[in-house]
Amino acid sequence: MIEAENLTKVYGIPRDRAVPLLRRADREDAVRNAGGFLAADGVSLSVSPGEIFVIMGLSGSGKSTVLRMLNRLVEPTDGSLRIDGLDVSAMSQDELRPLRNRRINMVFQHFALLPHRTIRExxxxxxxxxxxxxxxxxxxxxxxxRRVGLERWRDSRPHELSGGMKQRVGLARALATDAEILLMDEPFSALDPLIRRDMQELLLQLQAADQRTIVFVTHDLNEAMRIGDRIMVMRDGHVVQCGTGTEIISSPANEYVSEFIADVDRSRVLTAANVLRTPLVTARPDESPGDVLQRLENAEMNGVFVLDGADRVLGVATDEALARALRDGAATLDSCLVGDCHTVPPDLPIVEFCDLAGRHTVPIAVVDDDMRLLGVAPKAAILAALAAPRKVGHA
Ligand SMILES: Nc1ncnc2c1ncn2[C@@H]1O[C@H](COP(=O)(O)OP(=O)(O)OP(=O)(O)O)[C@@H](O)[C@H]1O
Ligand SMILES: [Mg+2]
Known part of the structure; x- marks a missing residue:
């Protein structure tokens, strides 16, 4: 939907003087010496339809500059931009107008609500x-x-509303249009943490119904992780890393990103799929208790998942039950099966199930919709995933 290549912005000097400077090897110094500032340097990104793409970075890293270049509110000094196949970088101001008016909507941190008009207006x-x-x-x-929960307030004036409610009016304003693309610049930054979370939830709900294409700027990584399908991390006008929250958290590109993710609640970002391991031992129901017990002993385990021919979990056999069946001369595992385990889907965040780890003789089973065993989530793997990563370069 959005395809940007090499977007570059120099503030402070005119474009015709800036472009030759950008061709030089010492571009950053050359721009500075000429009295300019290189706020975005060679930023490429592509955003798919229906995606929430987050731009994240510290203050001054160039997030707003990049966002505003996407509708040419800030004129790029260099680079190309296509939206839904249209070459936006080549458009005249006249051609840009319908794009800005209809297809793209911008939501800012401080909505300029019209003070004397009603909420509805x-x-x-x-x-x-x-x-x-x-x-x-x-x-x-x-x-x-109605969608943002403010219909009762439609005849009120902005001064009667709290900050969070005003922000919801801004969201409603964007939703009322049928813009396919929303550009959101720190829309929730001024809100209290709890209200901010509500707004993030609301945005995700609305997005699930509307499937717009959203580019969302924030300097809060937890917010980025919560709402972003992908996150682009910026520093000093450059892209340092772009990927899913899980990718960034499990392999930060450099020290800067590591520092950023140090404060992230990993248990909400990482899922069962991230701690998935192949079970050391499994068994079929028609096996003999003695054979299975032997395998358990070799692996120093106390229990085993019993699977049918399609790898669906039938139950668990503990070493004690197997020993009893062996004593009783049972030919199969039928008498050993108990349902003594927890099953979770692969996309479940660790926070939702980590307290269950270690409660049973077998690890938590990660299963698909058909109860097929995809793997196990051992307690040790969960603990290792939740521990902060070692700093890049010291690993
Ligand atoms: N119109 C301008 N003229 C000159 N310099 C500018 C202009 N707008 C921004 N800058 C500079 O460009 C850099 C990037 O600014 P930008 O607003 O894109 O950063 P940001 O990541 O959005 O920061 P913040 O989190 O504070 O909003 C900053 O150093 C800023 O001072
Ligand atoms: Mg900004």
């Missing part, structure tokens, strides 16, 4: 500048206000 504002007829725009504003 504020929510309809984006449609007004899009010249949607009055009746239709109020209907759509009402609908959007």
């Amino acid at each position: 504020n929510a309809a504002y984006g449609l007004k500048i899009r010249q949607v007829p009055a009746k239709e725009r109020l209907e759509r504003a009402d609908q959007a206000l």
Whole structure:
């Protein structure tokens, strides 16, 4: 949906003077010596339809600059930009207008709500500048206000609303339009942590229904991890890493990223799939208790998953049950089977199941929708995953 290549922004000197400087090997110094500032340097990114793509980095790293280049609110000094196949970098201002008015909507940290207008009129504002007829725009504003839980407030004025509610009006304003692309610049940064979480939840719910393409700027990695399908980490105008939250947390590209992720709640980002191990021993129900017991002893384990021909979990056989069956002369494992285990899906965050680890003779079983065993989540693997990674370079 969005395809940016080598987007570069020099502030402070005109483009025709800046471009030759960018061709030089010492571009950064050359720009600075000429009185300019290289705020974004060769940023390439591609965002798929329906994706939430997060740009993250410290203050001044160039996030807003990159975001605003995506609708040319900030004019790129260099690079190319395509949106839905259209070459946006080559468009004239006249050609840009319909794109900005219809297809792309921007949501800022501090919404400029119109103080003397009602919440309803504020929510309809984006449609007004899009010249949607009055009746239709109020209907759509009402609908959007309903979606963000503010319909009761539609006749109030902005000063009657809390910060979180104002932010929801801004969201409603964007939702009321049918823009396919939302560019959001730290929209929740001014909110209290609890309200901020609610807003993140709300955004995810709305997004699940609408499937818009969202580029979301934040300097909060936990927020990035919670809402981003992919995260691009920026530093001093450069992209340092781009990947899913799990990719970034399990292999940070450098020290800067490691420092960033040190504070992340890993148990909410990493899932059962990240701690999946092949079980050392499994058994079939028609095996003899003696054989299975032998394998258990060799592996120094106390229990085993018993699987059918399609690897579905039938139950667990403990070493004690196997020993009893052996004494009783049982030919198969039928009498040994108990349901004494926990099963989790691979996409379940570790926080949801880590307290179950170590409670049973077998590890937690990771299964697909058909109860087929994909692997086990041993306690040691969970603990290792939750421990902060060793610093890159010292590993
Ligand atoms: N119009 C401008 N003219 C000159 N320099 C600018 C301009 N806008 C931004 N900058 C500089 O470019 C750098 C990147 O700014 P940008 O706003 O993109 O950063 P950011 O990552 O969004 O930061 P923040 O988290 O504080 O919003 C900063 O050092 C900033 O001072
Ligand atoms: Mg910014």
